[in-house]
Amino acid sequence: MSEQPSPRVEYRDAVGVVSVAGEVDIIQAHALRDRLLGAVRNEDLGLVVDLSEATYIDSVGVSLLFELAERLGERQLKLAVVLPEDGLVERVLTMVHLRSVADVQPTVDAALSAIST
Amino acid sequence: MRSRIAADRLRDLESITDAALAYLPMEELLKELLARVVAILAVDTSAILLLEDDDTTLVARAAKGLEEEVERGVRIPVGRGFAGRIAATRRPVRIFNIDEFEVVNPILREKGLRSLLGVPLLVEGSVIGVLHVGTLTPRAFDDEDVQLLQRAADRAALAIFSRLAERERALADALQRSLAPRLPVLPGVEFTGRYLPAAAARLGGDWYDVFQLPDGRLGMAIGDVVGRGFHAAAIMGQLRSAMRAFALDAASPSLVLERLSRLLRQLEIGRTATLVYLTLDPHGGMLRLASAGHPPPLVDPQDGEPWFVELGGSVPLGATRHVRYDDVELTLEPGAALVLYTDGLVERPGESLDDGLQRLARVVGGSDEDLEHLGDLLVDEMLPEGTGDDDAALLMARALPLSDRLVAEFPAEVESIPLMRRMLGRWLADAGATRADVDDLTLAAAEACANAIEHAYGLAPGIVQVRAWSPDGTEVKVAIQDFGNWRAPRGANRGRGLVLMEGLTDEVDVVRGDEGTTVELTRRIGAVAA
Numbered sequence: 001m002s003e004q005p006s007p008r009v010e011y012r013d014a015v016g017v018v019s020v021a022g023e024v025d026i027i028q029a030h031a032l033r034d035r036l037l038g039a040v041r042n043e044d045l046g047l048v049v050d051l052s053e054a055t056y057i058d059s060v061g062v063s064l065l066f067e068l069a070e071r072l073g074e075r076q077l078k079l080a081v082v083l084p085e086d087g088l089v090e091r092v093l094t095m096v097h098l099r100s101v102a103d104v105q106p107t108v109d110a111a112l113s114a115i116s117t
Numbered sequence: 118m119r120s121r122i123a124a125d126r127l128r129d130l131e132s133i134t135d136a137a138l139a140y141l142p143m144e145e146l147l148k149e150l151l152a153r154v155v156a157i158l159a160v161d162t163s164a165i166l167l168l169e170d171d172d173t174t175l176v177a178r179a180a181k182g183l184e185e186e187v188e189r190g191v192r193i194p195v196g197r198g199f200a201g202r203i204a205a206t207r208r209p210v211r212i213f214n215i216d217e218f219e220v221v222n223p224i225l226r227e228k229g230l231r232s233l234l235g236v237p238l239l240v241e242g243s244v245i246g247v248l249h250v251g252t253l254t255p256r257a258f259d260d261e262d263v264q265l266l267q268r269a270a271d272r273a274a275l276a277i278f279s280r281l282a283e284r285e286r287a288l289a290d291a292l293q294r295s296l297a298p299r300l301p302v303l304p305g306v307e308f309t310g311r312y313l314p315a316a317a318a319r320l321g322g323d324w325y326d327v328f329q330l331p332d333g334r335l336g337m338a339i340g341d342v343v344g345r346g347f348h349a350a351a352i353m354g355q356l357r358s359a360m361r362a363f364a365l366d367a368a369s370p371s372l373v374l375e376r377l378s379r380l381l382r383q384l385e386i387g388r389t390a391t392l393v394y395l396t397l398d399p400h401g402g403m404l405r406l407a408s409a410g411h412p413p414p415l416v417d418p419q420d421g422e423p424w425f426v427e428l429g430g431s432v433p434l435g436a437t438r439h440v441r442y443d444d445v446e447l448t449l450e451p452g453a454a455l456v457l458y459t460d461g462l463v464e465r466p467g468e469s470l471d472d473g474l475q476r477l478a479r480v481v482g483g484s485d486e487d488l489e490h491l492g493d494l495l496v497d498e499m500l501p502e503g504t505g506d507d508d509a510a511l512l513m514a515r516a517l518p519l520s521d522r523l524v525a526e527f528p529a530e531v532e533s534i535p536l537m538r539r540m541l542g543r544w545l546a547d548a549g550a551t552r553a554d555v556d557d558l559t560l561a562a563a564e565a566c567a568n569a570i571e572h573a574y575g576l577a578p579g580i581v582q583v584r585a586w587s588p589d590g591t592e593v594k595v596a597i598q599d600f601g602n603w604r605a606p607r608g609a610n611r612g613r614g615l616v617l618m619e620g621l622t623d624e625v626d627v628v629r630g631d632e633g634t635t636v637e638l639t640r641r642i643g644a645v646a647a
Contacts, residue, residue, distance in 0.1 A: 023535075025534070025535065026534060056556075058564060059617055088557065092560070095616065095621075
């Protein structure tokens with residue numbers, strides 16, 4: 001409950017992987033939105049958002065993920081989200097049915113193969 | 118004949134400090150002084166230059182017959198040219214033919230001056246400026262002229278010095294008032310601060326600050342810019358602003374100090390400052406501290422002896438080009454006080470710093486007073502005769518146990534939400550909530566706060582009140598109340614906000630009354646919730 005998210009972006013072939021640690025809240029969401037949308041390259045197949053190190057997400061953060069899924073869908077790109085095994089972030093994203101718009105996976109590798117198939 | 122003239126001139130000189138001058142403002146005083154000097158010495162021009170705080174530059178402050186010198190803000194480096202040499206040597210300089218002398222100030226030549234005489238303005242042996250006169254026709258100033266001008270300068274120097282001291286005292290007061298931070302008023306942690314200007318009334322470089330960070334933690338700083346006067350105070354103001362800016366997005370206090378050190382070297386090579394910066398989590402009292410050569414903070418636990426926080430040897434900001442600082446972590450338990458101070462509080466002439474630190478620990482440890490009274494007590498006991506040459510600052514925080522019933526008000530701004538979460542989280546943990554209870558309830562409360570902020574007040578400022586209580590120890594209620602006009606939540610965020618509130622608690626009640634809207638969240642806590 002201290003460090004601010006400093007999204008790390010790396011690319012595995014034609015998929016961007018954005019790792020977001022810490023808190024995804026109403027204060028941080030604005031900067032995060034730009035980083036997430038900016039991480040998608042034209043030639044990519046999709047995007048992986050790795051939230052396994054995230055400790056908090058509020059409704060603004062949730063909406064950001066739904067918006068991202070919608071934008072990617074419009075471009076025929078896939079969104080996969082890596083969730084922690086349990087804890088607040090997992091509870092919240094299950095509660096809002098993130099699965100209805102994104103592929104939810106336990107690890108980055110599983111998310112990558114979900115997008116590539 | 119000659120002696121009568123000399124007597125007249127001396128009498129005229131007396132008039133330089135007569136009663137009428139005593140009440141003139143600075144600019145008028147200088148003008149009047151120069152007019153009298155011109156008359157007494159029968160010269161064409163006269164000017165006064167005063168030494169800047171950095172002791173390296175003379176600046177024209179008043180002139181007669183040489184008004185351009187003031188209008189153009191002429192600056193003369195000490196040691197160079199006519200006035201610069203007078204200030205550097207503290208001796209009179211006579212110039213019969215200006216063409217045979219290196220003159221820095223072009224105005225002297227432009228005006229067609231031929232001969233010059235200048236003397237230092239001295240107060241207690243220190244140069245505060247230069248008084249000089251000039252003639253448009255060649256004149257060999259004699260010893261009597263030099264003596265007269267020096268006597269005029271001595272009288273003028275005292276009058277100027279007292280005006281400067283007065284002005285500086287007023288500026289010091291205004292500056293310190295404007296820089297005194299508004300200390301946050303929060304449940305769970307209280308603050309108090311003291312600033313004591315130096316008795317000499319010279320502007321000092323001490324300051325303290327408390328501010329909220331974006332993630333809800335608090336930043337606390339106390340610092341001491343080495344040196345005195347306007348310049349040190351201006352550097353202090355810049356460091357203080359930069360500290361807040363760096364603190365906004367730096368991951369740790371040590372990084373903030375490293376950046377500040379680089380900034381200080383850019384502002385002024387050779388200027389140093391000592392500083393302690395720390396972040397305090399009001400939820401749990403977790404402290405992260407870093408020090409740049411500053412005296413060690415003191416922790417006064419509720420039970421037991423006060424102890425100084427070991428921060429290791431560190432160099433002041435600005436002292437070296439490449440510098441690394443270390444973070445120290447500790448927890449401020451409920452009831453414990455943290456005491457930050459500058460050396461002006463603990464140092465006495467003829468006494469070691471160690472003696473001063475021990476006295477501080479003794480006074481703090483021997484007091485059961487509340488924080489405000491402890492602040493007064495420390496000032497009385499540590500500085501029984503007031504400050505000396507140095508100013509002093511004191512900043513204290515105490516972690517308080519939260520009461521059974523939490524009531525806290527926050528500005529209706531998004532920035533308040535992280536702080537509210539930490540505060541509520543700490544109260545919930547004290548009330549026996551599990552980690553999952555804390556996480557879920559603080560998120561639900563944060564959503565209710567976001568609703569109130571976005572919908573109750575529009576763009577007008579307002580207040581959000583958060584109350585929490587546990588009716589029977591197995592259940593917690595958290596009420597979030599605004600005092601604005603209700604309108605239906607709009608947008609996808611707020612729709613999801615309600616979904617989260619309902620999903621994370623057992624019950625959500627929304628009560629709209631005349632005084633605003635209250636959202637009441639209920640959840641069973643502890644083992645029974647599972």
